[in-house]
Amino acid sequence: DQQVKQNSPSLSVQEGRISILNCDYTNSMFDYFLWYKKYPAEGPTFLISISSIKDKNEDGRFTVFLNKSAKHLSLHIVPSQPGDSAVYFCAASSTGGEKLTFGTGTRLTIIP
Amino acid sequence: DSGVTQTPKHLITATGQRVTLRCSPRSGDLSVYWYQQSLDQGLQFLIQYYNGEERAKGNILERFSAQQFPDLHSELNLSSLELGDSALYFCASSAPGSEKLFFGSGTQLSVL
Numbered sequence: 001d002q003q004v005k006q007n008s009p010s011l012s013v014q015e016g017r018i019s020i021l022n023c024d025y026t027n028s029m030f031d032y033f034l035w036y037k038k039y040p041a042e043g044p045t046f047l048i049s050i051s052s053i054k055d056k057n058e059d060g061r062f063t064v065f066l067n068k069s070a071k072h073l074s075l076h077i078v079p080s081q082p083g084d085s086a087v088y089f090c091a092a093s094s095t096g097g098e099k100l101t102f103g104t105g106t107r108l109t110i111i112p
Numbered sequence: 113d114s115g116v117t118q119t120p121k122h123l124i125t126a127t128g129q130r131v132t133l134r135c136s137p138r139s140g141d142l143s144v145y146w147y148q149q150s151l152d153q154g155l156q157f158l159i160q161y162y163n164g165e166e167r168a169k170g171n172i173l174e175r176f177s178a179q180q181f182p183d184l185h186s187e188l189n190l191s192s193l194e195l196g197d198s199a200l201y202f203c204a205s206s207a208p209g210s211e212k213l214f215f216g217s218g219t220q221l222s223v224l
């Protein structure tokens with residue numbers, strides 16, 4: 001049972017435009033969400049997170065939005081840059097549980 | 113550099129064999145996690161250790177086992193290997209009470 005879903009395996013966006021990556025979850029116990037970025041031959045690296053008490057968190061060009069009623073979160077990258085080309089994983093955890101449940105990832109390609 | 117060290121980077125072996133993957137967590141981190149990433153799959157949680165004790169178990173096969181030693185490094189043992197065990201195996205560590213995981217660069221296991 002895939003508790004965290006990223007339904008778009010890939011996404012291509014023009015450089016300078018907005019990239020929007022989506023993630024859905026089914027477990028209502030999840031209350032902390034993270035996005036990780038992964039380049040080839042490297043491990044995933046933490047990008048940004050959001051707690052369920054918030055509906056938005058910003059860090060520079062990256063903003064994560066959380067819609068608890070829809071069990072949906074999204075990552076916005078503005079403006080998109082070639083270095084943003086990578087695989088993005090959405091992950092979730094619940095209070096008291098440290099392990100993260102990951103989605104299957106979305107491969108983002110920024111077109112120069 | 114995440115501070116998490118995994119060895120070896122690549123491992124090629126035959127079916128039926130046994131291998132050991134090694135992980136050194138970031139300095140000060142007590143938790144070690146093992147994840148498996150197969151082709152087109154997300155990161156599947158295998159097992160977590162905290163300060164030498166097993167903390168959580170995921171979809172880990174009985175042919176697989178892990179341990180965390182007093183110096184906090186961890187080993188993942190995979191035995192009776194099958195073709196389907198070919199995957200990227202990641203180790204991650206986290207500070208006490210933190211959901212933010214720091215990942216190593218992974219071990220690419222190829223079973224021929």
